[in-house]
Each structure stands twice: as C-alpha cells, then as structure tokens.
Amino acid sequence: MPYASTNCKKIVIAGVSGSGKTTIGLELAHLLDAEFVDADDFHSPEAIAKMAAGQPLEDEDRVEWLSALGRSLAARDRSTVLACSALKKSYRDRLRELCDGLTFVLLTAETERLRERIEERARGGHFMPSSLLDSQLETLEQGDDMIVIVNVGPPEEVAARVLSGI
Ligand SMILES: Nc1ncnc2c1ncn2[C@@H]1O[C@H](COP(=O)(O)OP(=O)(O)O)[C@@H](O)[C@H]1O
Numbered sequence: 759m760p761y762a763s764t765n766c767k768k769i770v771i772a773g774v775s776g777s778g779k780t781t782i783g784l785e786l787a788h789l790l791d792a793e794f795v796d797a798d799d800f801h802s803p804e805a806i807a808k809m810a811a812g813q814p815l816e817d818e819d820r821v822e823w824l825s826a827l828g829r830s831l832a833a834r835d836r837s838t839v840l841a842c843s844a845l846k847k848s849y850r851d852r853l854r855e856l857c858d859g860l861t862f863v864l865l866t867a868e869t870e871r872l873r874e875r876i877e878e879r880a881r882g883g884h885f886m887p888s889s890l891l892d893s894q895l896e897t898l899e900q901g902d903d904m905i906v907i908v909n910v911g912p913p914e915e916v917a918a919r920v921l922s923g924i
C-alpha cells in the first residue's frame with residue numbers, strides 16, 4: 759500500500775550517535791501526531807555501561823535489543839516514530855522482519871558537527887562519549903533502503919524535510 763494511504767505509520771529515524779535521532783524524531787512525531795519511542799530506553803544496563811565506558815557495542819549486544827524493538831513496533835496500533843541507530847543493513851532487516859511497513863530515514867551531518875553535538879550533550883550528563891563516534895561511523899552501512907536527510911538547520915525545519923521525504 760502506498761505510504762500516504764496507510765493510517766498507521768511506522769518510521770525509524772536512524773543514524774550514528776549525535777545525528778539528531780531524538781531531536782528530529784520528537785519533532786516528526788509531533789507533526790504526525792505519532793508516538794515517539796527512543797531505542798536507547800531498550801538497551802540493557804550492561805550495554806549502556808559498556809558504551810559509557812567507551813566500548814562500542816558488538817553484534818551480539820544488539821540481538822535482543824533489536825528483537826525487543828521490532829516486537830514493540832509491531833505491537834503498536836498507533837503511528838510511531840522510533841529513534842534507533844539501526845547502523846547495519848542486517849539490523850534494519852531484522853526490524854523489517856518483525857514489523858511490516860517500516861520506513862527508514864537516515865540523519866547525517868559532518869563528522870565535526872556530530873562530535874561537537876555529542877560533546878555538548880555529554881557536558882549535560884548524557885552517557886554516550888564522543889570517543890565512540892568513529893566506531894559508530896565505521897559501523898554505519900548507508901544503503902538505498904533509507905531516505906537520507908541532512909540534519910542541519912532548525913529541528914522543526916529538518917523534521918518538515920523528513921516529512922516531505924517519506
Ligand atoms: N538540527 C539541530 N540543530 C542543532 N542542534 C541539534 C540539531 N539536532 C540535534 N541537535 C543537538 O545535538 C545533540 C544530539 O542530538 P540527539 O537528538 O540527542 O542525537 P541522537 O539521538 O541521534 O544521539 C543534542 O544535544 C541536540 O540538541
């Protein structure tokens with residue numbers, strides 16, 4: 759069914775740490791009158807501690823997390839915006855396996871802008887250190903299965919660009 763004719767929209771806002779998934783995802787959820795879900799809330803305490811200690815997650819750290827996210831998306835009967843890194847194609851495919859009709863949007867920005875944003879956010883107490891940005895960028899598999907939106911400009915304008923792109 760064409761995207762515009764479905765009542766229940768499920769959109770995954772993907773990207774590396776600091777790309778703006780939460781910020782833009784919240785704005786988009788507002789525009790769509792959708793629920794907003796943050797995949798960080800589904801990481802185990804061990805996974806959060808690992809990242810906070812500067813160690814990148816590995817495939818096996820993401821298996822249960824992706825399954826829980828896919829099940830949670832599938833169970834929702836309201837439109838939903840999920841902020842989820844979904845860095846590898848196989849991770850996105852796992853989410854697609856568990857929930858039909860997902861649309862993926864990849865947020866990007868220049869590396870130095872990402873680093874500055876992560877550092878600024880870390881000063882406010884966020885657990886994710888900027889030292890993990892390089893591994894996030896190495897892990898990211900950008901593919902034609904995602905709509906790419908550059909996250910530069912006021913968040914409400916970026917969210918409006920996402921909306922017209924999906
Ligand atoms: N378009 C934007 N303009 C200015 N700052 C932004 C923008 N998007 C995100 N940020 C800031 O960058 C930081 C990282 O954004 P966040 O949404 O937490 O990213 P993610 O969820 O992808 O890790 C936050 O401090 C946020 O306020």
Ligand SMILES: O=C(O)[C@H](O)[C@@H](O)[C@H](O)[C@H](O)COP(=O)(O)O
Nearest residue numbers: 774775776798815843844886894
């Ligand atoms: O798969 C991963 O390695 C994580 O999901 C990671 O990509 C994510 O960035 C962290 O959970 C921090 O959260 P933020 O994306 O909000 O920085």
